[in-house]
């Protein structure tokens with residue numbers, strides 16, 4: 376199965392246009408789209424149910440006319456209300472409206488609360504500004520009715536590209552979109568408005584979708600499963616990489632051990648904790664399969680990295696946000712090992728992101744900030760912080776630093792400097808627990824130690840981490856996560 380593509384509204388419009396140019400008329404695309412929605416509606420309805428279609432002034436409204444015509448033909452009692460005037464409908468929407476033999480009411484007079492199902496065809500990917508006036512009132516009334524809503528393409532009021540709510544948005548039970556999901560179906564808060572999302576095939580070939588988009592994916596196993604390491608019979612532990620995790624001081628050692636254990640569980644052949652001299656005792660008391668070495672500051676790290684077998688490195692958790700940590704990042708970047716930077720390794724560069732400009736372009740590196748760390752790191756870089764799209768922010772940070780950027784959250788975005796990006800959606804709020812991020816670092820580094828490229832390691836790591844958390848649910852603590860990895864791997868590698 377190929378990885379699932381996600382297309383921006385602009386890419387989707389291009390794919391529509393190319394498909395139409397290649398000989399499939401736009402009205403045919405619209406009919407297929409409307410019929411797919413009508414099929415979904417029929418599944419939600421009993422015979423002769425009452426359906427209210429709210430149609431907007433653009434092509435999303437056109438889809439609404441097709442749905443209304445189809446459902447009426449199936450014997451349902453259908454009312455259609457239009458935002459605007461029929462005479463002002465253009466293009467395929469005007470053609471679709473001609474097929475509708477029922478009345479066209481003003482959207483203002485639709486009795487939503489009397490319906491068994493509401494079909495929301497007000498706006499799709501063409502929403503251009505915040506909802507106001509009659510559009511806003513219609514959405515307010517739809518939401519207040521408590522009647523299930525089936526959204527055409529996307530719930531009206533969502534920005535297709537960013538998943539942002541433009542003033543107000545329809546809360547849908549189910550959404551039928553066409554050819555591919557758009558970012559609003561995957562990113563928060565949009566995802567929470569869509570209900571169950573179905574992608575209907577309306578005849579736009581995958582090659583066309585790949586040609587216009589092709590760089591944004593839903594993060595799931597098809598994106599990286601074939602890269603996941605499976606040790607061969609003749610494999611030696613030294614073939615599976617050696618991950619080094621740098622520990623904080625005597626009272627701040629737990630984060631490194633969490634990362635180290637996760638690296639070991641994900642399959643890194645060897646894992647070593649590099650510990651400041653004063654913390655060797657406490658680390659030694661808690662480590663068994665994981666090795667331990669003394670490491671005194673940046674110079675100590677430099678010495679340790681003379682050993683070329685140490686091929687992946689975690690730096691950041693509990694190191695302290697100070698110049699010593701920055702110096703360690705410099706040593707690590709110079710040593711050109713696969714690198715995962717988190718927490719203090721990022722925060723120590725608060726307002727100093729220029730020092731990281733293109734620093735990571737020579738070796739695989741992954742930065743794993745949450746929103747707060749991201750804002751601190753790129754303070755003074757409005758070009759990176761200001762885009763409304765989370766995908767765009769992550770992209771720009773990746774292009775700037777030369778590293779893969781994992782911008783964490785309920786909709787973690789993983790962006791590579793080469794322009795690829797993936798959105799993750801299998802997480803659980805229970806992952807928001809102390810030490811969860813340290814575990815993620817260890818998983819990603821452990822995958823890189825085994826030879827996965829940075830983008831695939833980050834995508835696989837984020838997904839496996841989330842899957843492990845979701846499989847446990849309530850009561851999850853970070854210590855559980857590494858122990859849940861084997862179960863996730865077993866299912867993946869079956």
Ligand SMILES: NC(=O)C1=CN([C@@H]2O[C@H](COP(=O)(O)OP(=O)(O)OC[C@H]3O[C@@H](n4cnc5c(N)ncnc54)[C@H](O)[C@@H]3O)[C@@H](O)[C@H]2O)[C@@H](O)CC1
Nearest residue numbers: 391404405432433434435498499500501502503504505528
């Ligand atoms: N041939 C195609 O391109 C296809 C398009 N399809 C449908 O077409 C939709 C996109 O159509 P459009 O580009 O016409 O966009 P929309 O139908 O989403 O909306 C655009 C219309 O809404 C108006 N508008 C935008 N923001 C507004 C606001 N805040 N308040 C009031 N009016 C506002 C615009 O002036 C324009 O008339 C897709 O979402 C999909 O449902 C499908 O039929 C599949 C094929």
Ligand SMILES: [K+]
Nearest residue numbers: 495498529531
């Ligand atoms: K809609």
